[in-house]
Amino acid sequence: MNAVLRVPPDDVPTLTEVVRPSDLAAAVEPADPPVDAERVVLRVVSHMQDLAEARLRERLPPLLEQLVSELLGGLVREFREDLLLGLHDTVRQAVAEELARTGLR
Template sequence: MTFDAPRQPPRFVPTLTEVVQPNSVPVAPATPLGFMSSEALEDQIIHRVMQRIDLSLERRLREAVAAMVLQQTQSLVPRLREEIEFVVRQSVSDAVADELATRVL
């Protein structure tokens, strides 16, 4: 074994970047690269949840409104038929009455 060249440490060796003083007041550590503060993480989670809720809510509201419109339209059909029948009968009756009135004169 020869010790001619200095030995290189592995590429990814953790290193101490903070000096620790005895009896010092602990401070919140700086956020390491790649990690978020708890507030930023909370904001990001809230933002993502709201996006998912928006998409889901929009789809569900569209389906609910479509179902209600269909239901209301189907319940209107009998009433519309009655109203149309009444208007047609009244129009025919008025037209026949007008025709008979002009023929009698």
């Protein structure tokens, strides 16, 4: 029986070597730091709030301007109609009173 002598690779410890945990830790690449899910969520929410606020600042003024214009236009029409009706009634009543006072009926 011929024994073949094999030499182990350099990075494999032999039975005569003492391997310490610190030696193993140095050989292992450091892992990525753990992801803090709450921090990621807070960043995303903060970013989304900033985007939403910017969008509101951009789009809200023209919409409000249009809405106020439409509301004021409607109010002016209603006020004008009420004013004309009131004025009509006031003039009719004043004419009736004047006719009654002067006896021209």
